[in-house]
Amino acid sequence: MGLLEFFKKQPKMNFLAPPETWEEAKTRVMPVLSTEESVQDYLKNKRDSGKAIDGDGMIVTSRLDFVISYVIDLGDGMMPITEEHLRMWKIDQENINFGQLAYENLSNYINRTKTMKFERVGDSMAFINTTPNPEDEYVASIAACPWLFSQYVERFSPDEIWTAFPNRYSIILLKSSDAMKLFAEKAIADFYTSVHPRKRVSKSIYRFTAGKDLEIVETLTDERIKAIQEGNL
Numbered sequence: 001m002g003l004l005e006f007f008k009k010q011p012k013m014n015f016l017a018p019p020e021t022w023e024e025a026k027t028r029v030m031p032v033l034s035t036e037e038s039v040q041d042y043l044k045n046k047r048d049s050g051k052a053i054d055g056d057g058m059i060v061t062s063r064l065d066f067v068i069s070y071v072i073d074l075g076d077g078m079m080p081i082t083e084e085h086l087r088m089w090k091i092d093q094e095n096i097n098f099g100q101l102a103y104e105n106l107s108n109y110i111n112r113t114k115t116m117k118f119e120r121v122g123d124s125m126a127f128i129n130t131t132p133n134p135e136d137e138y139v140a141s142i143a144a145c146p147w148l149f150s151q152y153v154e155r156f157s158p159d160e161i162w163t164a165f166p167n168r169y170s171i172i173l174l175k176s177s178d179a180m181k182l183f184a185e186k187a188i189a190d191f192y193t194s195v196h197p198r199k200r201v202s203k204s205i206y207r208f209t210a211g212k213d214l215e216i217v218e219t220l221t222d223e224r225i226k227a228i229q230e231g232n233l
Contacts, residue, residue: 018072018079019072022090022091025085025089026101028072028073028105029072029073029098029102029105030071030072030102030109030141031068031102031103031138032068032137032138032141032168033067033068033069033143033168033202034060034066034067034068034069034198035066035200035201037197038197038198039058039060039067039069042058042198043057058080059081059082059085059093059098061099063214064202064206064214065203065216068099068102068141068144073109081098106141110142115130115131115136116139116142117129117130117131118155124174124177124180125183126172127171127173128152128170128171128173134169136169137168137169139165140168140169140170140171140201141168143163144214146210146211146213149208152171152173153173153208153210156173157173157175158210159209160176160209161173161174161208161209162174162175162176162180162181162205162206162208162217163206163214164187164202164204164206165202166187166191166203167192167194167201168199169195169199170191172184176207181205182233185220186228188205188220189228203219203220203225204219204220205217205219
């Protein structure tokens, strides 16, 4: 049984049903960052539970060491877009720029909800997160869009910065220095391991200059994270 057929057979779960037309869906397409492992795990669980079919992949874009998954925002949740949705909406993935559409919708979402918060901590650090809901899964997605991320980075520094987004709920901005690198490593070790694996994004520190794309400075190994957590810096 495919995912859409499953939902159609659940009358008490209509709030989870995807939009039936592309016109309804396209304004609700949003970007969510994930690890490649979590994408594959999600698809495996769907296949194992009979809620998805073999070959029904998610619509994603791979970037550096993370993945941008495209989802439909359902208000109280989200639904990953799969090839089965494209067939239902009668659209061709080659003709739709999901990245551009999703980030335009994310920008509109930020402007509409006014929940994204830029918080400076001294001269060398800042955070992007949300209020009043501290677990908005769209926050980290900002960092994967240069023109959108630049709007926040320019408030922090006109120069090159370091950034990290270990999970979906926040972004860390840092002035590049050895002291800040150690702080970033500690933050990654904490924020990456403290959430469900599906909410994790990256174990990397990135270099970013406004208007340009991300570059990896360092990726923490699992051994390094364990050492940090045990106090062996």
